Amino acid sequence: xxxxxxxxxxxxAEIGGGAYGTVYxxxxxxxxxxxxxxxxxxxxxxxxxPLSTVRExxxxxxxxxxxxxxxxxxxxxxxxxxxxxxxxxxxxxxxVDQDLRTYLEKVPAPGLPIQQIRDLMQQLLCGxxxxxxxxxxxxxxxxxxxxxxxxxxxxxxxxxxxxxYSCHMVLTPVVVTLWYRCPEVLLQTTYATPVDIWSTGCxxxxxxxxxxxxxxxxxxxxxxxxxAVIGLPSEEEWPNDVTLSRQNFSPQNPQxxxxxxxxxxxxxxxxxxxxxxFDPLKRISAFNALDHxxxxx
Amino acid sequence: MSRTxxxxxxxxxxxxxxxxxxxxxxxxxxSCILRERRVFAEGDEVGSVHHxxxxxxxxxxxxLSISAEDGIxxxxxxxxxxxxxxxxxxxxxxxRLPGPPSLRDLVPGLLRREVEVAISKLGLLYDQTYAWxxxxxxxRSQLLCTLPNADLPKPFTDTTRAILVDWLTQVHEVFQxxxxxxxxxxxxxxxxxxxxxxxxxxxxxxxxxxxxxxxxKEECLLxxxxxxxxxxxxxxxxxxxxRMERRxxxxxxxxxxxxxxxxxxxxxxxxxxxxxxWVWMARYLLELSLLxxxxxxxxxxQLAGAALRLARRILQEAPTPDGETAWCIASSIHxxxxxxxxxxxxxxxxxxxxxxxxETRATFIKFSTIQTLHVSMxxxxxxxxxxxxxxxxxx
Numbered sequence: 001x002x003x004x005x006x007x008x009x010x011x012x013a014e015i016g017g018g019a020y021g022t023v024y025x026x027x028x029x030x031x032x033x034x035x036x037x038x039x040x041x042x043x044x045x046x047x048x049x050p051l052s053t054v055r056e057x058x059x060x061x062x063x064x065x066x067x068x069x070x071x072x073x074x075x076x077x078x079x080x081x082x083x084x085x086x087x088x089x090x091x092x093x094x095x096v097d098q099d100l101r102t103y104l105e106k107v108p109a110p111g112l113p114i115q116q117i118r119d120l121m122q123q124l125l126c127g128x129x130x131x132x133x134x135x136x137x138x139x140x141x142x143x144x145x146x147x148x149x150x151x152x153x154x155x156x157x158x159x160x161x162x163x164x165y166s167c168h169m170v171l172t173p174v175v176v177t178l179w180y181r182c183p184e185v186l187l188q189t190t191y192a193t194p195v196d197i198w199s200t201g202c203x204x205x206x207x208x209x210x211x212x213x214x215x216x217x218x219x220x221x222x223x224x225x226x227x228a229v230i231g232l233p234s235e236e237e238w239p240n241d242v243t244l245s246r247q248n249f250s251p252q253n254p255q256x257x258x259x260x261x262x263x264x265x266x267x268x269x270x271x272x273x274x275x276x277x278f279d280p281l282k283r284i285s286a287f288n289a290l291d292h293x294x295x296x297x
Numbered sequence: 298m299s300r301t302x303x304x305x306x307x308x309x310x311x312x313x314x315x316x317x318x319x320x321x322x323x324x325x326x327x328s329c330i331l332r333e334r335r336v337f338a339e340g341d342e343v344g345s346v347h348h349x350x351x352x353x354x355x356x357x358x359x360x361l362s363i364s365a366e367d368g369i370x371x372x373x374x375x376x377x378x379x380x381x382x383x384x385x386x387x388x389x390x391x392x393r394l395p396g397p398p399s400l401r402d403l404v405p406g407l408l409r410r411e412v413e414v415a416i417s418k419l420g421l422l423y424d425q426t427y428a429w430x431x432x433x434x435x436x437r438s439q440l441l442c443t444l445p446n447a448d449l450p451k452p453f454t455d456t457t458r459a460i461l462v463d464w465l466t467q468v469h470e471v472f473q474x475x476x477x478x479x480x481x482x483x484x485x486x487x488x489x490x491x492x493x494x495x496x497x498x499x500x501x502x503x504x505x506x507x508x509x510x511x512x513x514k515e516e517c518l519l520x521x522x523x524x525x526x527x528x529x530x531x532x533x534x535x536x537x538x539x540r541m542e543r544r545x546x547x548x549x550x551x552x553x554x555x556x557x558x559x560x561x562x563x564x565x566x567x568x569x570x571x572x573x574x575w576v577w578m579a580r581y582l583l584e585l586s587l588l589x590x591x592x593x594x595x596x597x598x599q600l601a602g603a604a605l606r607l608a609r610r611i612l613q614e615a616p617t618p619d620g621e622t623a624w625c626i627a628s629s630i631h632x633x634x635x636x637x638x639x640x641x642x643x644x645x646x647x648x649x650x651x652x653x654x655x656e657t658r659a660t661f662i663k664f665s666t667i668q669t670l671h672v673s674m675x676x677x678x679x680x681x682x683x684x685x686x687x688x689x690x691x692x
Contacts, residue, residue: 046522048539049546054513058553065441065554077551079543084536087543133427 009037009092025095028075034095035075036157044087049079053089060091063134070127072096072147072157096155100143100203104210114265116152117207122295123154124200129286131159132193141199142180143206178222179212183233184280186219186226187242194280197289201275208263220248226276229255233278267294408568408626415567419560432564436598436632439556444487444593452497453490459588461486461504463657466587468505468528470663472520474512476559476580482511483587484555485545492548499541502533506541514553558583561601561630569627570620571605578608578672581664585648586641588657595633595641602631603641610684611649611677639685646681649673651690 009026015036024037042053057077064074076092100120104112112120124146131138138159145158182198184191205213214229216222223244227233231254238246257269257276264272271294274284284292413428449458462483469479485507495503505525512519522535562583566576583604586592592600609624631638652661652673664673682689 044539046535047519048509048522048542049513051513051519054510054546054551054553057551058514061550061552062554065438079547079551081540081543133430 009035011037028092036093036095037090038093039088039090041082042087042089044081044085049087049089057089057091059134059136063131063136066130068127068130070123070154070156071130071159072155093157096147096149096157098148098150100146100148100154103148104143104207107210111210111263112207114263114268117204117268118295119152120148120154120207121200121204122290124156124203125286125290127154127156128196128200129290131156132196132286137193138196138199140180141196141203142177143203146203178216178219179214181222182280183223183226183278184239186223187239187244189239189242191280193285194283197275197283197286198280200286200289201272204268204272204275205261205264208261208268213260220244224249227252229257229260230273230276230278231255237279265294265297267292267297270294408629411568411626412564412630415564418567419563435556435560438554439561439597442484442554442556443596444491447591447594449590450490450494453500455590457497457500458490458590459655459657461500462588463659464501465504465508466584466659466663468508468525470659471528472512474516476584477557478508478511478515479584480557480559480587481515481553481555482508485511485549485553487593489545489548493544501529502538502541503545505529506538506545509538509542510545510553556597558586558597558600558604561598562604565601565605565627565630568623568630569605570623572614574670574672575605575608575612575614577664577670578612578675579604581660581669581672582607582645582649584660584664585652586645588660589644589648591644592641595637598631599633599637600641602628603638603645606638607642607645607649607681607684611675611681613677643682643685643687646685646687647690649678649681652678 008029010029011024011026012034013025015023015025022039026035026037027033028035040053042050044050060074061077063071073094074091075094078090078092080088080090082088128138128141136159138156140158141156145156147155147157149155178186180199180202182191182195185195202213214222214225216225227249232246232249232252235246257273258264261269261272271284271289271292274292275289277283409429412432416428416432449455465482465486466479469482482504486504489503489507493503505528509520509522509525522538526533526535526538559580562579563576566579571579579601583600586600586604595603605627652658655661661673663669665671680689
């Protein structure tokens with residue numbers, strides 16, 4: 001009986017190995033619709049399904065009730081027993097063919113018109129503001145998990161999964177990209193909703209550039225590339241509780257952001273700088289970003 | 298009897314009942330525009346529609362905040378500073394205003410302020426900016442939290458259900474769980490009973506699993522599975538319990554959300570400036586409703602409202618002008634019909650009048666202690682059905 005729900009979905013293709021395991025495209029035998037299957041194997045100890053998994057999946061189910069247009073639909077959740085110690089939880093999401101990465105690759109030469117960037121950004125921030133107001137961090141925002149439908153509708157995917165996975169998965173040797181990671185995570189201090197705003201800033205710049213803004217190869221390299229653009233933060237701004245000291249980086253002054261993103265408008269540059277602010281507490285929030293003059297200029 | 302719908306709560310009613318979507322957050326207002334905008338975005342005319350045109354709902358909400366802010370209510374909680382259009386809208390509003398605003402205009406604003414204060418006092422959130430959004434969300438989400446009918450699947454009766462709920466109340470007390478956990482557990486049980494086929498012998502196991510899952514959602518400290526099995530005199534093995542947990546989670550599709558009637562009760566009580574005794578009495582009546590099968594069809598806010606109203610009738614505290622006004626504001630929260638409220642009050646009154654004689658007495662005992670101001674022993678409870686025109690049960 002427990003197998004029933006999984007049999008309902010017939011795998012069609014493997015679509016990318018995400019950081020957390022393989023994702024399958026499948027067909028719902030009932031509706032004929034395509035779906036994306038994401039599975040996580042959880043250790044079931046003597047307390048049954050771990051508390052964090054129960055809470056996180058329940059939270060995803062709860063978010064689903066809001067039917068937000070910029071959030072990918074969670075259509076079903078299945079759980080199957082693999083062994084006595086392991087349960088497989090499968091999350092069934094709506095399937096969208098295209099992500100922002102492929103969308104940007106397909107854009108012809110002069111790049112995206114600014115109106116289109118404005119529209120994409122507004123939808124992205126709406127989705128993010130919704131998650132943040134429900135106390136959900138995305139934590140891994142990047143063009144690969146921002147989906148764009150054929151009608152140009154933006155849908156955030158993979159939010160909240162980080163927490164479900166992180167505690168209970170057998171680690172896979174997949175390299176997670178550093179390019180959209182904010183300084184506070186790179187420096188391993190505490191973090192909150194501003195992490196997603198940093199990533200959004202990087203993606204905002206990428207919409208104009210059509211190549212990533214900061215392509216670091218290690219944590220230190222990533223920080224160096226960031227400081228080359230926003231300047232080395234002052235001694236006071238540098239967090240106290242980190243192992244990496246400020247002296248490891250050469251002093252640099254902030255570069256005009258328009259050197260990196262020449263096509264950006266004046267208001268766009270202002271918004272971008274507010275998103276790429278070193279101090280997470282001074283970084284703009286998703287709500288306030290939506291009210292930024294960039295969207296009305 | 299005080300009227301619900303004091304000062305045109307129809308707006309409130311409309312807001313909650315006719316909107317077919319289930320998302321009241323401010324974010325939602327933003328995305329609504331987006332949705333409308335999608336039509337334009339297909340073509341090329343993008344720049345002409347801006348976000349300064351709030352959707353229907355948010356316009357209503359904003360207007361409230363303005364009517365509350367025009368100097369009549371002094372200590373109004375500061376609004377989101379990002380609201381650039383506030384000042385302009387205020388001027389427009391004042392220009393339109395023929396004279397001082399009527400009480401009718403004021404109450405929704407007052408209600409909003411009171412709700413925000415009450416929610417922050419209860420510690421239900423981290424950031425007061427979201428208090429009103431959260432309240433609107435509760436008002437809507439509760440619509441998903443009722444069951445279509447009160448039927449029980451075949452072998453089970455009112456009595457078996459009540460015995461199980463009563464036992465869960467005792468187990469819940471043993472572990473000193475929060476009240477939220479009990480309400481959630483019984484709600485999960487009500488839903489699971491319809492979705493999962495269990496025999497009479499599996500009923501207790503199902504009940505304990507619902508409590509275990511509710512604890513996983515609400516509590517910091519979990520009981521050990523072996524302790525739970527011990528409390529069931531080891532009738533079931535740990536393995537059986539964990540298998541049932543998986544069945545319940547799959548059956549409920551991992552949906553463990555419940556909009557707690559207890560939270561509505563505490564918010565309303567805080568707005569109505571209820572005395573401690575009044576609140577304890579209402580909490581007692583509300584918890585008694587868990588034992589009653591018929592209560593599963595009512596909205597959480599209706600259950601809370603009925604408990605407070607009945608408690609008020611039972612205690613007959615001397616009214617003060619301030620208290621009456623506060624009660625009127627609080628009463629405008631309730632949605633649904635007078636008839637529904639009355640039927641809940643009747644169910645609760647009958648349950649309270651019989652409570653001390655029933656086999657299922659965990660709640661009665663719990664509320665007879667000094668910490669709960671002995672409310673379950675209140676002499677007027679035996680005559681409670683009489684207040685509502687019912688004959689009192691013969692005991």
